[in-house]
Amino acid sequence: MAGNRGRGRAAYTFNIEAVGFSRGDKLPDVVLKPPPLFPDTDYKPVPLKTGESEEYILALKQELRETVKRMPYFMETPEEKQDIERYSKRYMKVYKEEWIPDWRRLPREMMPRKKCKKGSKPTKMKDTDKGTSLTNTADVLKKIEELEKKGDGEKSDEENEETEGSKEKNKEDEDDEDDAAEQEEYDEEEQEEENDYINSYFDNGDDFGVDSDDNMDEATY
Amino acid sequence: MTQAEIKLCSLLLQEHFGEIVEKIGVHLIRTGCQPLRVIAHDTETSLDQVKKALCVLIQHNLVIYQVHKRGVVEYEAQCSRMLRMLRYPRYIYTAKTLYNDTGELIVEELLLNGKMTMSAVVKKVADRLTETMEDGKTMDYTEVSNTFVRLADTHFVQRCPIVSATETAEPTPPPPAPTLVINEKDMYLVPKLSLIGKGKRRRSSDEDAAGEPKAKRAKHIESKEPIPDDGIYWQANLDRFHQHFRDQAIVSAVANRMDQTSSEIVRTMLRMSEITTPSCAPFTHPLSSNEIFRSLPVGYNVSKQVLDQYLTLLADDPLEFVGKSGDSGGGMYVINLHKALASLATATLESVVQERFGSRCARIFRLVLQKKHLEQKQVEDFAMIPAKEAKDMLYKMLSENFISLQEIPKTPDHAPSRTFYLYTVTVLSAARMLLHRCYKASSR
Numbered sequence: 001m002a003g004n005r006g007r008g009r010a011a012y013t014f015n016i017e018a019v020g021f022s023r024g025d026k027l028p029d030v031v032l033k034p035p036p037l038f039p040d041t042d043y044k045p046v047p048l049k050t051g052e053s054e055e056y057i058l059a060l061k062q063e064l065r066e067t068v069k070r071m072p073y074f075m076e077t078p079e080e081k082q083d084i085e086r087y088s089k090r091y092m093k094v095y096k097e098e099w100i101p102d103w104r105r106l107p108r109e110m111m112p113r114k115k116c117k118k119g120s121k122p123t124k125m126k127d128t129d130k131g132t133s134l135t136n137t138a139d140v141l142k143k144i145e146e147l148e149k150k151g152d153g154e155k156s157d158e159e160n161e162e163t164e165g166s167k168e169k170n171k172e173d174e175d176d177e178d179d180a181a182e183q184e185e186y187d188e189e190e191q192e193e194e195n196d197y198i199n200s201y202f203d204n205g206d207d208f209g210v211d212s213d214d215n216m217d218e219a220t221y
Numbered sequence: 222m223t224q225a226e227i228k229l230c231s232l233l234l235q236e237h238f239g240e241i242v243e244k245i246g247v248h249l250i251r252t253g254c255q256p257l258r259v260i261a262h263d264t265e266t267s268l269d270q271v272k273k274a275l276c277v278l279i280q281h282n283l284v285i286y287q288v289h290k291r292g293v294v295e296y297e298a299q300c301s302r303m304l305r306m307l308r309y310p311r312y313i314y315t316a317k318t319l320y321n322d323t324g325e326l327i328v329e330e331l332l333l334n335g336k337m338t339m340s341a342v343v344k345k346v347a348d349r350l351t352e353t354m355e356d357g358k359t360m361d362y363t364e365v366s367n368t369f370v371r372l373a374d375t376h377f378v379q380r381c382p383i384v385s386a387t388e389t390a391e392p393t394p395p396p397p398a399p400t401l402v403i404n405e406k407d408m409y410l411v412p413k414l415s416l417i418g419k420g421k422r423r424r425s426s427d428e429d430a431a432g433e434p435k436a437k438r439a440k441h442i443e444s445k446e447p448i449p450d451d452g453i454y455w456q457a458n459l460d461r462f463h464q465h466f467r468d469q470a471i472v473s474a475v476a477n478r479m480d481q482t483s484s485e486i487v488r489t490m491l492r493m494s495e496i497t498t499p500s501c502a503p504f505t506h507p508l509s510s511n512e513i514f515r516s517l518p519v520g521y522n523v524s525k526q527v528l529d530q531y532l533t534l535l536a537d538d539p540l541e542f543v544g545k546s547g548d549s550g551g552g553m554y555v556i557n558l559h560k561a562l563a564s565l566a567t568a569t570l571e572s573v574v575q576e577r578f579g580s581r582c583a584r585i586f587r588l589v590l591q592k593k594h595l596e597q598k599q600v601e602d603f604a605m606i607p608a609k610e611a612k613d614m615l616y617k618m619l620s621e622n623f624i625s626l627q628e629i630p631k632t633p634d635h636a637p638s639r640t641f642y643l644y645t646v647t648v649l650s651a652a653r654m655l656l657h658r659c660y661k662a663s664s665r
Contacts, residue, residue: 046576053314060310064333068237071333073277075239101276104452105382107286107294109257110272149546 072099225661227251230303237275238307241266245274249284256293281335282456304660305459312462316377323368326350328377328457336381336454339369339412370411376461376496379408381454412453441567464500468492473560474568475535475542482523483531487543489516492557504558509550525551540564573655574623581606582614589624622654 048054068074103111227250234243248264249255255263261271275296283303286296294417309332317325326346331337343365350360372378468491476484493516494505514528523531532554535543542561547553567590575583585604589595595603601611632658 041577043577043579056317057310057314060313064309065236066540067333073238073280075241075273075277077240101280101453102454105454106276106279107288109294110276112269112272 070096072097223657223660224298225657226304229307229660230300232307233303241270242274242277245271246278246283246298246303249296250300250303254287254297256295260296283635291659292386302459308462309559311466312457312459315462315465316372320368320372323350323365324372327365327369327372329455331378331455336456338451338454339366342455343369373409373411373455376409376458377459379458380410381456383454419640430533460500464495467558467562468495470565471542471556471558474561474565478540479534482521483535485518485521486513486531487535487556488530489513489518490543490554492516494556504544504557507546507553507555510552510554511550512583514551517555542598570623570655574618577621578614578617581610585611585614586618586623594627 101110224613229248230250231243231247234246238246242264244264248260252263257268257275260275261268264271265337266274275284278298279286282299284296284298286294288294312332313325313329316328320327323346326349327342330342330345346365347360347362350365351358354360369378373602403425468488471491472488474482475487490505490508490513493508493512498505506508509534510525512620513532514525517523517528532543532545532552536545536554541557542564544555544557545552546555571583571587571590574586581604585600585606588600588604592599592603597612597615600607600615604611605613615624619626
């Protein structure tokens with residue numbers, strides 16, 4: 001701006017005395033490396049407050065950290081599936097309470113939609129029926145249908161079992177129970193409609209999950 | 222939200238709820254209001270997991286939802302509420318000092334679970350207390366309920382907003398999300414429950430194997446009974462706890478400055494205005510000296526005259542914690558909450574400067590605080606510190622942002638040789654900067 005515009009001349013644009021160096025003083029050395037990461041300070045920090053209340057609060061904090069990990073709100077990341085299912089894993093499962101929120105207080109889109117999934121399965125089957133019958137290869141198609149129905153029967157039976165199990169584990173009673181009961185009935189009805197087989201063919205009951213490791217039994221002798 | 226605060230929130234969420242919830246929570250803090258599908262898309266997590274995580278966050282009052290036009294529900298994270306999670310142990314300890322173990326456990330359960338119904342809280346707390354008691358003794362529900370009622374009366378727990386009971390008009394489909402309303406009067410109203418029962422001890426471990434399926438079935442049957450206070454949820458009222466901390470700080474400050482008796486007087490005044498004064502009011506309701514005299518704790522045999530003398534002394538104190546607002550009833554006194562907090566903040570700043578930079582720096586700091594704006598030369602003169610050292614200290618404090626520079630140009634072109642540079646302390650920004658540093662430190 002106005003004033004000394006000497007090109008190349010070492011002139012300061014501000015009053016040097018205001019900064020603290022009088023004319024002719026040696027300027028401090030130029031620093032060429034970044035400042036140290038943990039510089040020594042002249043004044044050490046004041047020690048932490050310790051006392052009965054502080055220790056109690058500290059103990060509370062440690063306890064809290066442990067407790068929150070066991071709460072049902074702590075969502076664990078699903079582990080990747082290992083190649084070989086370890087025997088010990090089955091018996092080291094930690095028993096955790098199920099928590100069902102009060103659906104009346106949450107937006108409707110929060111509810112997991114189980115009905116749609118179950119509803120679409122039988123309709124999918126119907127579609128495939130129609131589709132396959134058009135192609136006119138009867139025997140192969142019949143086999144595929146039977147296998148599908150078998151597969152569906154197993155899967156929906158398993159889901160049935162799980163909903164029953166989770167219902168029992170449910171300690172707080174929430175409205176979801178009615179929903180679960182409704183869905184269960186719905187499933188059973190569907191089952192009876194779609195399957196030609198008697199439900200008791202697969203005598204799953206309580207042994208179903210346990211035997212999942214064994215080879216799928218083609219027939220029970 | 223500053224970066225340090227976001228980092229701290231993410232660490233807290235991860236510790237309390239796991240990684241999935243942390244990812245969703247941090248995303249919401251960074252981006253503000255978002256609908257469900259956008260969250261799922263941006264965080265690349267499955268819709269199912271996003272729903273579960275949001276349920277957990279809403280349960281703990283960390284996320285709120287709003288229905289926007291066209292029926293879209295948007296979710297917003299409450300960052301300040303997440304930072305309060307740091308203080309949970311302190312809240313629990315406060316409840317313990319005021320209401321013993323029962324109160325402590327009630328507040329702990331409410332904090333861990335977000336919101337709960339009264340019957341559930343009472344039951345859980347009774348069970349926990351029974352376990353710690355000697356064999357054969359059990360904790361009665363009535364005792365726990367009484368403590369709960371006392372907590373509600375002193376506003377430490379409050380009711381959550383309830384689902385507004387709009388009539389179900391058949392033609393219109395139900396709204397995508399319930400609207401939650403709460404009436405001011407109902408916030409601390411305890412429902413009339415007759416909770417009869419005793420705490421149950423958990424079965425000993427050798428009965429466990431046989432006991433578990435039976436226990437499961439027993440609970441299943443129990444839960445079929447309708448809960449009498451279904452839908453009425455309670456949460457911990459954090460503002461009230463903060464108010465309590467503030468009161469404690471003021472009382473201890475008065476005790477340090479004057480003596481024990483005056484701090485007791487101030488404590489009485491604060492206790493009387495606990496419920497009547499809203500938490501962000503600049504000063505409490507005026508209290509007459511007669512009322513204070515009547516409400517003093519029984520053990521203190523302070524005569525009326527002595528009390529009046531103390532009150533006058535407090536009102537004349539330059540710190541202005543207590544002010545006189547009138548003369549009726551023997552003198553009406555108020556506590557200047559804002560002023561008290563401001564002076565406490567300033568005192569904290571001063572002590573930080575002293576510990577960090579030394580007592581000479583603290584002298585300069587107090588000087589600039591008192592005189593508001595000072596030039597460099599004036600600083601040297603008033604503080605009676607040699608020029609070089611004064612400059613050095615000023616620049617050190619300037620670089621740490623405790624002090625700031627105010628330019629006042631003499632000429633329109635702002636030439637540096639012809640402007641005044643004044644040093645000043647802006648308490649608010651300095652305080653915020655300190656807070657930010659604290660957040661940074663706690664995230665490490």
